[in-house]
Amino acid sequence: MKTGKVQYNGHEFLDIELVPVNQGSSRFFVGIVPVDYFLNIYTVKPVKYDSEKEAAVAATFEGDQEYFEYRVSTKLKRADSDDFERPENKKRIAEIAEFLNTKEYPLFPNTIIVTCNLINDEINIPIDTTMEKLASENIVDLPYLREDSTNSDTVHLYIPNKPNSVLVIDGQHRLRGLEQASDEIRNNYQILVSFMLGFPRAVVAEFFYTINYNQKPVSRSILYDLMGTFSYELNEITFMHEVVRVLNEVERSPFYRRIKMLGVVERSATPAIRSRMTISQAFLIDYLVNTISKDAMQSNTYPPIFLYYYQDKNKHSYIIKFLLNYFQAIRKTRNNDWENPQVSIICNSIGIGALIRVMHFIFLKMFIVDFAKDPRKIEGVGMTQLEEKLSGIEHVNFSKEKWAGVSSGGALNNLMKEIVSSIKYLEAPEYNKFIDNYKVAYVGPFKEWLHSAIKNDK
Secondary structure (H helix, E strand, O other): OOEEEEEEOOEEEEEEEEEEEEEOOEEEEEEEEEHHHHOOOEEOOEOOOOHHHHHHHHOOOOOHHHHHHHHHHOHHHHHOOOOOEOOOOHHHHHHHHHHHHHOOOOOOOOOEEEEOOOHHHHOOOOOOOOHHHHHHOOOOOOOEEEEEOOEEEEEEEEEEOOOOOEEEEEOHHHHHHHHHOOHHHHOOOEEEEEEEOOOOHHHHHHHHHHHHHHHOOOOHHHHHHHHHHHOOOOOHHHHHHHHHHHHHHOOOOOOOOOEEOOOOOOOOOOHHHHOOOOEEHHHHHHHHHHHOOHHHHHOOOOOOOOHHHHOOHHHHHHHHHHHHHHHHHHHHHOHHHHOOOOOEOOOOHHHHHHHHHHHHHHHHHHHHHHOOOOHHHHHHOOHHHHHHHOOOHHHOOOEHHHHOOOOHHHHHHHHHHHHHHHOHHHOOOOHHHHHHHHHHHHHHHHHHHHHHHHHHHO
């Protein structure tokens, strides 16, 4: 595999000889590229999130359900335009540069993964059209993949030798590190580059999600955001991604601009907003996804309370409405805690995790006792009704001072037990006795009904 600079009709290109790699019915290409060439042609577009901008969009819709439906209906369009590289980590870049400059064997044996728009995809031309012909017609703004019509193993990619010609999918930190390395390293360094060519942008981004989720310690919030943004389908994770977006972007939501959508506090946010970003998208999705997951049917404590509504897209609004009303009732009852995350854990992972678990207990009792197993009655549940069900929560101590020094897992579990024992509706002065009765009186009947409801719907 060779790479060199060539000129046609006054235009300079990198001529990269590629090896096709066939995997199943798909293929990608691998080439060897000198770093000093590649650093001139690549670009990185990291995934970004601006809560102020997104909240402004949400404010233009009449209601929460309308905004949710808009987000779902425009998923495919956004999937083909949004960016998907992880945000840049300057510390990691500096570490890579030091590795390159100081180590005896500064090797990167894994590939940089890139994509680019091809002339081939923009206009209909034979795959063996020569560069001389394209250059003579000034069709040279985009890379061109040329295959030998008599030998499918002979593939050349001609890339205009100018900035932003290829988009990095994975490997930005290695490239940034190489930029900061010494001239001696840069001028004598080759990299393996995998070219994902001819795939829709959404497919390429989903590929990025897959390899990073399974192989690298990337923030789950970023990965969930990528999966939610680029997936063609509305599966459990992508559905919850859209729900969390609504919770974060709708002004009446208790979580309005409080969620770290990419796992970190937004740098562009005001100090007041930054101080309230106390919970990550990943945490919320991890705790909420079991409310709609079939896998949770195996749980004897936290069955999928919203699965019936999730399986019917016309009932999705009931889930969002219930979540909004439930946390609005909590915020109203414990407003001082909710508005002061510096002194209270109610709106961080411990508090929200405990409250989501308690939501299972309250919903199941309501479903069996108040709804009489009629799922349509969820429509009548408003904030005032849920505020009544939460009566007693005003006596729970959510102060950071009380929970300081307790492991997060232990604190969450102990806080959940304290909330359950305090809520009058649950009638649970002794938690262990409550759980034993809860499983028999509510979980069993609910799961039996749910099995039947799902089967009948099919």
